[in-house]
Amino acid sequence: MNFAAVRRMALVAAVSLGLASCGINTVPAAEENAKAKWADVEAQFQRRANLIPNLAEVAQGAAENERAILTEVTEARAKATSINVSADDLGDASKMQELAAAQGQMSQGIGRLLASFEAYPQITSTQGYLTLQSQLEGTENRIAVALRDYNEAVRQYNTTIRTFPDTIGANIIHGAEPLVPYTAVTEGADVAPELDLTSD
């Protein structure tokens, strides 16, 4: 191998190294990661929404108060499902906020509903109720974990596109815009409702 060839190779190596370190690969990778994490969040939201009909069935056996809360929950569900935050909307702060509000309302409603069912031993002692309760609680937990993972992925992505040298590639080549983390607008929206399994 002659000197020129070595120099050419070194140049190629240097250029590719330079490219690699200015965000050519890291920016899309971080973005894809955040999008994948968002897909998890969506799946878990969907899972919770799918449990609402079962909740409605249980509420049939309860009183006016519970049916009123149930109406709130189903309305929040309709609202939440109508707001579609796709992977391309992750930079849309107002849309994200809207979704968080609807999801938060639904979450709180479910928590209140479960709490008020405690007054009905004839409901809470049934196998169907116990199953539903554990599924709802498990789903709340999964949502909380998925949201935290998403927020962490967003944090990493946003740091990547703002930090030198990745920011060069992010701005010039990718035109990367920061993503919006999911913020609970109402307390408890991304936190599992505390279910009191008190027995005495």
Added chain:
Amino acid sequence: MRGCCRTVLLGVGSLALACGCAPEETETPPALELTGRVVDAAEILDEQFEKNLTQRLELLEQDTNVQLVIATIPDLQGYDISDYGYQLGRDWGIGDAERNDGLMILVAPNERKVRIEVGLGLEGLVKDEEAAEIIRTGILPKFRTGDFENGISQGVDGLIVEVTPIEPKPAELKEAA
């Protein structure tokens, strides 16, 4: 006071935890060392019991590939047991990273909480309602009398049933052949 003592607040349900993920979260990881299949940090278990239990858990992994870890913690440090649980599971990397099939029974005797953590890959075998049922009917009745060892045994028994594939009975085999 009496009511207070008899009150048992428990977080039940199972949760998808990404066991085996590289510990990269920024949240404060629980400071508890994974020293074996049974980590009795709260010191509520007899040494011989731990030994026997460890053997059972080894056998379980041989038979089913499922890693089940039992942890007792003296202090949740203000964390919700579900938060503590999934972070601990990830931190320890329980289960196979690809299959995501870690299982953990987490006991916080001082906060009177217990939880079964289920890796994402095992959610089909150990469903939320099944985990809750194991806690409600197997673990809790023993824990309420202060019998942590038998409560944990019940929990392990219940989980083993869930993760062990059902073998067809000899009669059914004959029919199939």
